[in-house]
Amino acid sequence: MKEAVHIGANPATEPDLEELVGLVALGDEKAFASVYDIVAGPVLGVVRAVLRDRAQSEEVAQEVLVEVWRTAPRFRADRGTAMNWILTLGHRRAVDRVRSVEAAAARDHKAALLARTPEFDEVTEQVEARLEREQVRRCLRTLTEIQRQAVTLAYYRGLTYRQVAEALALPLGTVKTRLRDGLIRLRDCLGVTA
Amino acid sequence: MITADLHLLTGAYAVDALSDDERAVFERHLLDCEACAQETAELTAAAARLGLAVTETPRPALREQVLRSITTVRQDAPGGPAVPRASGAAARNRALSRWALAACVAAAATFGGTTIWQHQRAEDAINRADRAEQATDGVTAVLAAPDARTRVARLADGATGTVVVSHSRDRAVFAVSGMASPPSGKVYQLWFDDAGTMRSAGLMAPGSGDQTVLLKGAVDGASGMGITVEPAGGSDRPSGAPIALMELPA
Numbered sequence: 069m070k071e072a073v074h075i076g077a078n079p080a081t082e083p084d085l086e087e088l089v090g091l092v093a094l095g096d097e098k099a100f101a102s103v104y105d106i107v108a109g110p111v112l113g114v115v116r117a118v119l120r121d122r123a124q125s126e127e128v129a130q131e132v133l134v135e136v137w138r139t140a141p142r143f144r145a146d147r148g149t150a151m152n153w154i155l156t157l158g159h160r161r162a163v164d165r166v167r168s169v170e171a172a173a174a175r176d177h178k179a180a181l182l183a184r185t186p187e188f189d190e191v192t193e194q195v196e197a198r199l200e201r202e203q204v205r206r207c208l209r210t211l212t213e214i215q216r217q218a219v220t221l222a223y224y225r226g227l228t229y230r231q232v233a234e235a236l237a238l239p240l241g242t243v244k245t246r247l248r249d250g251l252i253r254l255r256d257c258l259g260v261t262a
Numbered sequence: 263m264i265t266a267d268l269h270l271l272t273g274a275y276a277v278d279a280l281s282d283d284e285r286a287v288f289e290r291h292l293l294d295c296e297a298c299a300q301e302t303a304e305l306t307a308a309a310a311r312l313g314l315a316v317t318e319t320p321r322p323a324l325r326e327q328v329l330r331s332i333t334t335v336r337q338d339a340p341g342g343p344a345v346p347r348a349s350g351a352a353a354r355n356r357a358l359s360r361w362a363l364a365a366c367v368a369a370a371a372t373f374g375g376t377t378i379w380q381h382q383r384a385e386d387a388i389n390r391a392d393r394a395e396q397a398t399d400g401v402t403a404v405l406a407a408p409d410a411r412t413r414v415a416r417l418a419d420g421a422t423g424t425v426v427v428s429h430s431r432d433r434a435v436f437a438v439s440g441m442a443s444p445p446s447g448k449v450y451q452l453w454f455d456d457a458g459t460m461r462s463a464g465l466m467a468p469g470s471g472d473q474t475v476l477l478k479g480a481v482d483g484a485s486g487m488g489i490t491v492e493p494a495g496g497s498d499r500p501s502g503a504p505i506a507l508m509e510l511p512a
């Protein structure tokens with residue numbers, strides 16, 4: 069369960085994140101500082117990919133990191149790695165923010181969508197250009213064009229599959245399927261075991 | 263949404279591409295579909311790799327801000343999922359003991375069809391248990407145990423029961439809210455279910471529909487717990503069918 073995501077090039081020399089989160093669960097602020105040092109960069113990266121705006125991203129990243137502190141006692145190592153838990157939390161909060169901003173703006177849904185998506189080709193390229201991990205970049209290339217676009221728009225831009233379908237002019241069922249088989253291919257390429 | 267469609271949503275769920283409503287429906291599906299639960303865990307892990315790949319270096323000031331703000335943030339009590347997640351379908355699918363079936367029948371008879379309904383949201387009951395003034399050291403020790411596991415059940419009449427087990431401490435805590443008073447002259451008695459044999463785990467305090475109780479005695483491998491209505495002072499063995507029965511968290 070723990071091999072899914074390694075932090076750094078040589079995981080063996082890194083502090084064990086699960087162990088640190090266990091200490092955080094007991095209220096250990098020093099351990100939390102170490103957790104921060106490991107996860108703050110990835111959390112900010114995820115949030116920023118979705119929100120783009122730097123100030124807003126830092127605000128959400130801060131909320132996520134504080135939530136890690138608050139909810140650490142509920143973390144269950146038997147359900148996945150701590151990094152997965154934290155990045156899932158970060159992505160969820162970033163997406164929540166995007167959607168609440170959309171709703172608050174009370175804009176026509178379509179107008180909001182169009183404002184964000186016409187340049188999706190560019191978006192996809194930008195994201196790929198920023199990938200720091202050669203392995204992820206390589207594995208993304210093993211996806212079909214549609215799989216890659218769907219996964220990228222959903223994950224890095226926080227679009228719902230309905231919005232992805234609209235942006236790519238594809239049926240809803242196709243997008244659901246492509247998100248699934250695209251991620252399956254990614255999982256297999258990356259050797260992720262959950 | 264029909265079930266066949268639900269199985270296809272693992273990918274969309276893993277990248278947070280479902281609407282809130284669909285997310286809720288799918289999370290309910292995850293409780294009953296082991297295949298989707300497993301696949302969702304794997305695809306969520308794969309998605310996290312996409313996140314890791316875009317790491318950014320935060321300003322040093324962010325570190326100070328975060329480390330400062332946590333000093334004023336109270337941590338949650340253990341138990342319950344840290345994020346909505348699939349879990350425990352296998353545990354729930356385990357065949358109920360005959361005693362449990364009897365309990366369901368009895369509950370249906372007594373409460374007009376309401377039977378035990380399990381879900382994964384422990385927050386409310388746990389937070390309440392955490393706040394409970396009467397929480398003894400024993401209760402706190404179980405709730406704070408690193409291996410504390412939680413299960414929530416909706417009991418008859420809209421009451422909610424939460425059972426927290428720490429296997430390292432071999433003790434269990436039961437918290438209930440909104441429970442009706444027992445009939446006059448009666449008490450609620452708690453029991454451990456040892457493969458169909460009931461072992462007394464103490465009495466609930468009379469007169470309070472919201473309470474947190476440390477179950478008497480060790481868990482000792484019990485698979486579930488139940489509640490019966492007994493004469494004041496309690497009984498050595500259940501005198502009737504249980505009004506509620508919960509599996510203990512694995």
Ligand SMILES: [Zn+2]
Pocket residue numbers: 268269291295297298299
């Ligand atoms: Zn399924």
